[in-house]
Amino acid sequence: MNKVVLITGAATGLGRATALKLAAQGYRLSLVDYNEKDGQATAEEAKMLGAEVIFVKANVASEADVKHYVAQTVASFGTIDYFHNNAGIMLPFRLLHEYSSEEYDRLMNINLKGAFLGIKYVIPVMIENGGGVIINTVSSNSFKPTAFNGIYAASKHALAGLTKSIGQDYQDLNIFAVGVAPNTMQTNISAQAISTYTEEIGAKIAATTAPNIPATAEEIADVVIFAMNGAKTLNGSIVNCAGGQIYI
Ligand SMILES: NC(=O)c1ccc[n+]([C@@H]2O[C@H](COP(=O)([O-])OP(=O)(O)OC[C@H]3O[C@@H](n4cnc5c(N)ncnc54)[C@H](O)[C@@H]3O)[C@@H](O)[C@H]2O)c1
Structure with a gap:
């Protein structure tokens, strides 16, 4: 029976690119989005x-x-072998004191609590399954924040922490976790962020971002699949997809 992937x-x-690559490889897929x-x-x-x-x-x-x-995934396919915990948003670029508490809650509720809730409800299925793999989409902002992106960076630092905790807490249960950290990935996620973009903000972001090679979603999806296949060995680590930017 083909393995089941929840994305x-x-x-x-990235979620779409990963889904299409896995579809071509014969996985059974449960796709989630709002x-x-x-x-x-x-x-x-x-x-x-x-x-x-x-x-x-x-x-x-x-x-x-x-x-x-x-529940829908288990009802359709019986189990969950792989979980790509990937949904996330960015906020408009601002300094920390300029963000409202509503913006903080919105981002943290999706990027961190949303990822935690996925982990919370998927892990019991994986325990029942006798094992599984969780790939969390973290970020270069899990290592070092880019300018005007403080709340997003905090959420991705915390998600890297959850990844490491799964890595240490569930080994005996054959459940492994890896973080995949895109840097500049060519998607539309920054559409909201750039609503406050100015030349001055752009210059500061450029000055705080080390040189890196931008990647397509398809290229990062290849790394997600690499991490799925290598999760036992990579367990608890973060794969830095910065294309030559070395800061870990
Ligand atoms: N693009 C980049 O440069 C970059 C860099 C580092 C990390 N990431 C991370 O990659 C992941 C995927 O982002 P992407 O770049 O493919 O952008 P994207 O906007 O194309 O994909 C994000 C997806 O998450 C969905 N989503 C957002 N909030 C949701 C919610 N509350 N419930 C359900 N679905 C929700 C969106 O509808 C969208 O389909 C995110 O976690 C993002 O933080 C992106």
Whole structure:
């Protein structure tokens, strides 16, 4: 029976690219996103590639929705072998004191609590399964913040911490975790961030970002699949996808 992969944030960008590559390799896919239109489109494309696929509309920040997407995946496929915990957002570029507490809550509820809730409800399924692999999409901002991105950087530092904790806490249960850290990945996630972009902000971001090689979502999806396959050995570590930017 083909292995089951659950992917959050599968409508666009990295989640979509990972889903389509895995579909072509014969995995069974449960695709989750709150963007129903593009999520359904990813699912249709994956089906065209021959995969068994379900799409579940869910907000990863809602505990009820997370319970639902996990239950739907188990109802359809019986288990979860791999979990790509990937959904995330950015906020408009600002200095820390300029962010509202509502913006802080919105980002943390998706990038950190949403990732935690996924882990919380997927791990019992993996324990029942006799093992599993969790790939968290972290960031170069898990190592060093870029300027005007403090709350996002804090969420990704914390998600790297959760990855390391899974790495140490579940080895005996055959459950392994790896963080995949894109740097400049060519997706639309920064559409919101650039709403406050000015030349001055751009110069400061450039000055605080070491040289790196931008990657496509497809190139980072290859690293996600590498991490899935190598999770036992890579357990608890973060794969830095910065293309030559060395700071760990
Ligand atoms: N693009 C980059 O340069 C970059 C760099 C480092 C890390 N990342 C991380 O990569 C991951 C994927 O982002 P991407 O670049 O592919 O951008 P993207 O915007 O194309 O993909 C993010 C996906 O998550 C979904 N999503 C957002 N909030 C959600 C919620 N509350 N519930 C359900 N789905 C939700 C979106 O609809 C979208 O499909 C994110 O965690 C992001 O932080 C991106």
